[in-house]
Amino acid sequence: MESVKKWFMSSQAFLSMLLVQIFATGMQLLSRIILVQGSFIFALTTYRYIVAAVSIAPFALYFERGLAKKFNWRILLWLFINALVGMTMSLGLFYFGLRDTTATYSVNFLNLIPICTFLISIMLRIENLKIETLSGKAKCLGTIACVGGALATSLYKGKEFYIGQHHNHYVDKIVTATHKTHMLHGTFFLIGSCCSYTTWFIMQVKLVKVFPLRYWGTMLSCIMAAIQSAVIGVFINSSKESWRLEWNLQLITILYSGVLATAATFCLLSWAITIKGPTYPSMFNPLTLVFVAILEAIVLGEPLRVGTLLGMILIILGLYYFLWGKRNEMPHMSQTNVAASELSISMTDDATVHKSTTTIASSSSPYESIP
Template identity: 30%
Template sequence: MGNDKLPYVLVIIIQAIYAGMFILTKAALDAGLNPFVLLFYRQAIASVVLLPVTAVTNWRTSLKLSYMVLFKIFMLSLIGITVGLNASHIGLKLTSETVGSAAFNAIPVITFFLAFLMRMETLNLRKSHGIAKAAGVVLCLAGVGLIAFYMGPAIPPLNHHKLFHPKSSPSHSEVHSNGTWIKGTFLFLFSNVAWSLWLVTQGVILKDCPSKILLTTIQCVFSTFQSFVVAIAFERDFSKWKMGFDVRLLGVVYCALCNAGISWYLQAWCLQVKGPVFVAMSNPLCIVFTVMSSVLILGVPVSLGSVLGGIMTIAGLYSVLWGKNQESKLFKLSDENSKIQNDEEQVAVSIGESTSSNISLQKL
């Protein structure tokens, strides 16, 4: 396979992995696994896998990190991983994997909005690209609101035999009548804000910790201890921490290895080769894979509101990305014009100096 086609194949694999994460995490939670315990297990496994690799390749860099940098990484892991993923797991338990994958598309838009508030992004409403970015933010928020407040009829699955058989999974109507659907959706929104804040501030911390794998490993270790404290505070019955060879263990191992390991590495490679816009534009594939899996394979009904809200968040995502793309083109064109103008001024100065020298010679 040529290098020009490889990034397109990899982003499809990445989004398929993310869809599997939502599906298996939801199945593990419905099977009785505590959401806080789930996060502790997945971060602990990821730390065990990453620590030996990082110790061999980046042990010299790790010794140079100051206590202040370690404190910043500690707070970064607390916000983005411990708080953000715990909120996401609870939201997933209260709603569905379709809602999770739909809300996933809001992360790039929320990241842009936070970057704008921190003056890392610009928004010129007098230009078409500025209007597109503002409209994208509004569409994204409207999509999340639609998911929260409108479920609509359930789209029946084509497969009526569930692949996973949870012990206690609330039905479509039960979730809606209990009001937990709204709470779960806004927990997803809160999780997205925490994750977006993590993305924005991570770029600043990378200046003090240039090794990406070292930063990832330290965050995994810190979040393991943080999530353990949270898990033991909410679930003190250690008999519920035990897992057999069932969907709970499968969900934990999958999230730790495939999501935190394989997908993050592939994503970093795609970011380096094709840039962040290319990766972000593949996010809508996640909800497509999730809905198809729910309807065709898992035997789980999908609410119409989740699908429509997902479409709105996708529209908001592409609106922001289009605005960013147009803005970058204008900046590039402006830089080229400035360079041409500077070259012309230098040529004019050279001609002026040459003419002045000729006149002086003629006078002599």
């Protein structure tokens, strides 16, 4: 019975992370278009997080009603930093990088997040490498293959071919606009975004211990991120034209990114990190590159290249090896991760939540050393 329970949880985590990458794919394509058209970045992020907070509020009030802890300065500080690093900085910097470079170039930087998260997790002793074991070798091989696939897609072009529309004047217009780039500036923005995302993944291990309520944590972080983005945005550009909303693709992008790419995604990510650790969700990021390439080829008529296909194969194989290694080390999970898993499951049961929360707070943890 216990093995069936673990298999069910692993399957849920896998499907949840696939769904996250599908949401991210849609956001990449929509954001690419509206940023080229001149949308103000901090207006987009502010409205996006407002929509996300409104979307997640019913879940927080229903599933975690009466469970919110008494807020103190420590919890508010952690939520503020969580919003600043994982939402305001990471997304804002990525949008600036996406605007100043190209969509394909920007997406490839997302594939640096798994390797950065994996290495930092090892340094902080959150993740055990265990290179002498078969599972440790599989995780290392999977990480190298994913990064190699991303590099192959970026550096090796090869012959190109089409599987969708060959000529699309609207797409040609977008591509022409994106070629007016500032690659050096954009690269620094994307590196900063990558570092912010990596820090956010690591922070979740500590945040779930300080404030284990997933929906409340996401909603409050979105509210704080909206305030942070609004303050920064008004300081940069306070003109009404930049903040005006109209019935166009920009509004669709804001609603889509707020409901799916933020509210749903952050809840799924925090849940997966709780039961699988900070490295597991980040290993799925390379799949966005695969989905974007396929969707662009079919819907927008972009060409597929041999280098892209080679990169896809390496990414999929690398992801398989890493997940295989993670699955085989699951029997050796620490007591903290087991307790965290029990907490995540019991969130829907009012009678057992307080017991699980107490178990988390009282268990000894290697994460205590994280400030």
